[in-house]
Amino acid sequence: MLTGWVIAACAGGALAQAPSPPADAAPASQGGALPASPPQTSQPPTPAEPAAWHTVTGPEKSFTADLPAPPRYTTTEMKTGTGSLYTVHQYLLEQDDAAYIVQTATYPEDINIANPRTNLQGGLDNLAKSMEGAKWTSVDWVTHQGLTATDAVGTRSGHAIRSFSVMRGRQVFTLIYAGGPGTARSADVNRFVASLRVGP
Numbered sequence: 001m002l003t004g005w006v007i008a009a010c011a012g013g014a015l016a017q018a019p020s021p022p023a024d025a026a027p028a029s030q031g032g033a034l035p036a037s038p039p040q041t042s043q044p045p046t047p048a049e050p051a052a053w054h055t056v057t058g059p060e061k062s063f064t065a066d067l068p069a070p071p072r073y074t075t076t077e078m079k080t081g082t083g084s085l086y087t088v089h090q091y092l093l094e095q096d097d098a099a100y101i102v103q104t105a106t107y108p109e110d111i112n113i114a115n116p117r118t119n120l121q122g123g124l125d126n127l128a129k130s131m132e133g134a135k136w137t138s139v140d141w142v143t144h145q146g147l148t149a150t151d152a153v154g155t156r157s158g159h160a161i162r163s164f165s166v167m168r169g170r171q172v173f174t175l176i177y178a179g180g181p182g183t184a185r186s187a188d189v190n191r192f193v194a195s196l197r198v199g200p
Contacts, residue, residue: 089104144166
């Protein structure tokens with residue numbers, strides 16, 4: 001699964017194998033007969049409706065983000081270097097050979113947040129340890145809703161990885177995508193990243 005590496009993205013992890021094909025794949029025909037073809041029509045095919053995306057709202061309306069389908073929600077207790085506990089809220093969607101993850105946490109008082117860029121860089125450095133070459137291919141420092149943010153792209157075990165993180169006070173919001181090679185800046189991933197709205 002792609003998600004093994006990103007489950008604890010705030011603290012690192014290891015990317016496991018890619019997910020299996022969907023269980024609802026069409027079974028092979030029995031008796032050698034082929035399924036009937038749809039009847040031919042003289043009308044041109046109508047374009048497919050764009051898939052409706054699902055909006056996730058974080059704890060206490062701290063954020064919203066759009067994903068291609070409803071994700072699975074979990075929480076994980078984490079510890080700081082000094083032993084303080086905090087909770088990571090995670091929204092995970094595995095779809096075909098891709099994973100979309102939204103994580104948020106509120107850092108405890110023993111974490112120095114005076115310089116958000118330092119905190120965000122620490123998260124990038126931690127994740128980079130398991131990337132190919134132990135580094136990101138690109139890291140862009142951007143502003144998101146007036147807040148310091150980072151948009152990083154890299155590769156892990158042949159998978160494209162994209163991490164977008166922003167901090168507001170003690171809260172950190174991270175969107176992570178893992179998928180096929182060359183997909184980190186695809187239209188769907190750009191839509192996912194652009195959808196993040198941090199609450200007031």
